[in-house]
Amino acid sequence: MSTTSPGLLGRTVADPVGRLGLAVSAVLAVLVVTPMVGLVASTLRPTGREAWSDVLTGRLSTSLFWEPLGNSLLVGAVTAAGSVLLGGGLAWLVVMTDAPWRKTIALLATVPFALPSFALALAWETVFRNDLVGGRAGVLADLGVAVPDWIAWGPVPVAATLIAHYFSLSFLLAAAALATVNGELMEAAEMTGATRLQVARSITLPVVTPALVSGALLAFAEGVSNFASPALLGLPVRFQTLSTRLYGAITTGQVERGYVLALLLVGVAATILFASNRIVSGRRSFATIGGKGGRRAVIRLGRSRGPLTALAFALCLSTSVLPGLILLASSFARRTNSFTGGFTTHFWVGESDPSIAQGQRGVLLDPLIIDATLTTVGLGLSVAVGATLLGTAVGYVVVRLRGLAPVTGSLTLLSYLPFLIPGIALGAAFIAQFGRPIGPVPALYGTFALLVIAGIAATLPFAAQAGRSAIGQISRDVEEAAVVAGAGLARRGGRIVLPLASRGLLAGASLVFVNIVRDLSLMVLLVTPALPLLSVLTYRYASEGFAQFANAVTVLIVLLSVGATVLARRLEGPNQPWREAAS
Template sequence: MRAEPALRGEAVRVSPGDRGKRLRSWLTNPVAVLGLVTTAVLVVLVVMPLIGLIGTTLGTDGLDAWQKVLSGRLAPNLFWEPLANSLVIGSATAIGSVLIGSFMAWLVVMTDAPFRKTIAVLATLPFALPSFALALAWETVFRNDLIGGRVGLLQDLGLAVPDWLAWGTVPISATLIAHYYSLTFTLVAAGLATVNGSLTEAGEMAGATRARVARSIALPIVLPSIISGAMLAFAEGVSNFAAPALLGLPVRFQTLSTRLYGAIATGETERGFVLALLLIAIAAMVLFASTRVVGGRRSYATITGKGGRRSAISLDRWRWPLTLLAGLIALATTILPGLVLLMSSFARRTNSLTGGFTLHFWIGESDPGFAQGQRGILLNPTVIEAIWTTIGLGLAVAVCATTLGLAIGYVITRLKRPKFLSNALGILSFLPFLFPGVALGAAFIALFGRPIGPLPALYGTFAILVIAGAAYTLPFASQSGRAAVGQIATDLEEAATMTGAGLGRRMVRVVIPLAARGLLAGAVLVFVKMIRDLSLVVLLVTPATPLLSVMTYRYASEGFAQFATAITVLIAVISISATLLARRLESAAQPWSEAT
């Protein structure tokens, strides 16, 4: 019998007729059509802003901006010094986040430390706080008289605060570590949860010390999670805007993100777009390196068909000292900043917790002799409008991003052919990770800052905030969608299809109800991210679209610290409440859920 060409290794030729049939079968497949529509939406949200950003820098003014930024007379001030500052802060953030987050994760997941559940909850809360909340709390305590104005609590009590502790690299790095170690904690805790207890027991039975077991068995298994956490913390530290703006700009300490904001805010848009592209390139290289390092390690399979169990490591005499250390970390990064912010919002004098307290900054009427006649935030119409605009933005972005995430997850998990379509969706949904918030805001200004055909300019509208927010949070929403849809057996949809149900009916009657819990948890996380975000919206907000995070930054920049901290408390309450709700909605049980 003559062997088939495919079996002989020969190329299989597809006739034009076969191609046409295959194309028609794809176009009549509703899942493929959904994939095409979703891909087109992602191209508009992700690819076009980047193309617009690049295109703006390729004109005459743009090429001149490239030269000035990279090699001009002002290049050290415009790029190289901010780059060095950003890299130092990113490195410090990565190292500190890994050390603290890994320690907290190890204590919670692997040991018999008491109060592990409480420590776990407290360790996840700093990431729910706005990064500028920790910066404001730091300023309230450590601000000195270098730039004039009211000093912080310590100097108010007569203690000298050195400049390096009040401004610049140290306070920015410290506040970012306190904010982002939660990210590393979550990743490392998930990695440690897969460590099979029989592996560590076998090592101990072979005579290995606990340190040797941790170094030779547990560390290699969890190393990909540690590397991922470090790289993400580095990328976030490099691109963060809020902390450098509050703790660096007053003393002219610039990073790439603050320099980018300053360029666009002063009308040097081409220069700002060049800096945005450079910032995107740095973030892309970091995340690419992380993917290569983690993806290259293939020998850590610990979940097998044999079953396994985790055995808590006995800390013996170190049980209470290490628990106390973890409690102090949680106290310093969660509870104390919250208390400082709350008390600062009642302080009669800026940054002074010893000069008396007042409710004026919350519910006070206008008084020309106090706070320059400004009313309390709960009586200020602009703040009230900002509250509703912020909540509305969070809800709108959560709905849009979750809908897109559901479509992406459904297509990726259900579409078998054409494979390139699901691959394209996976890549496009990941791309926003490469855009730091300030850079993505600049990209949307470059694309939508002017009319496009019949579409009017969207800059300054609520619509551009929703579109940019949906793009910015797309990676979170798409991961939630993939996880939620991936847990639904295809048998259920096949049964519905046999009864004549189309794609729309299957989605409404089968997929969405079964995936609702995971989708809702993802939507809450998107909502929280938008509520507390400053980097993305700081360039997009105008007086017509006030947002709480931007009002906080502007109040702090203008010296109204009490108003800034009061609004930050509002944001923190909303964010933490939503985060705790999201934790309750998570379908996967946490490894410490039964801990006491």
């Protein structure tokens, strides 16, 4: 080791790309490793060690940890099962069958993931809320329909809204896998006498299983760590999950307990995602793409063509279009959650009126909302630029650095690590590390800089993946010719790499922007009243009973998110499995 390490370091420093890799590794260590180390260190102090015992074995451990853990696992399991069932079924319909309007169904199926999870939760509450917890009941109750408590509050609506949000993820993964199934293999199997069920079990299912397993476990991890839906639909009836219990602990001054819960939440999510990777990587591979090419399999649906297409449209419209329409309509309702009491534009453009909403102005005239909109857009753009530049650097080093696997391996690990950390736990880590001065660096809590740094860290996996993909499409020959002409690393990057990779990088930046604009879990602990964001204002309005304002602000977020998502899809071009299937 004594001879190997200096040699590796020397070769790394001698290579300009290696030096870039070392610099990027240092930045990632500050962004990712340091906050987690600070979080762990905070729980090892005397008060922190006491918090560990309180959370795991103390008199209140059942309500602090074990009951929220059980609720989180329940919600995660139901979310995973529902997401795979709906997403996998839609992917099969779009990619493998002759159903009409497949492009439209596919487009609608990807919209829910672009929506904030709290948009679906607010839409559910607007329709199904009853009078169990007080306040104005929902649309159905206003029409005289008795809504059971288990539909209005608790695990059922939480899981339902999370399924509606995350089934898009399973759809995308399953569609990409099904697109590789060679139709000639299926036809050959049918010619030997195999039934459609046998073909599906022996050919289609083995190919798509890794994608379904990945989608299920990713949905499980997201369901376990999601904050918005449990907070809006569970907290009013004391249905606690790990994320809501963590938020409650920190916001009520039980900071050490909150940090302990954050580490436990990280452990649960990381275990699930690690299991996903092991299960998928441990499966046998199935070669379905040969050198001779192959035709896409098309299953004739016959009489079931119409009913299945109608069912798919109903599912997609109820999870993509209908929630937006409900939120928009309810933001104009004169009475909260009532479509029979008349409509007004006050909550959008009304001046202050003491008799309405405690004198608050409409969202388009309220300086607080305008400030929050500008801050949200500015934060999204800042994080998109910062994460994209850092992700491009990571991708460039990983793709271009030859013979230095330890450097590229560490970069890959560090860039993927934030994916294992739930947003609210990452927010707690940044508070633990940067909430107090560090040498000459002042405390960053409550500053725009901390929001940008945390946003870059949280979205780094998306940006790094986009960077690797974009750089991987650029031939080494182009840069080698520039090297011969005497161009240095900086000039090659500015004059060759970035222009050629710009399309893919812009698509990645758009997705980063969407993630930040709609994010609540990460920002809910980091934002202060002096620095408002739209997502956090939405949660505060909803918690305080100002449903019209909450829904109106959510519509603004949806417009920003969907607009950026459409831009990303256009930049991706025709490289989508259902486009080829429908052609």
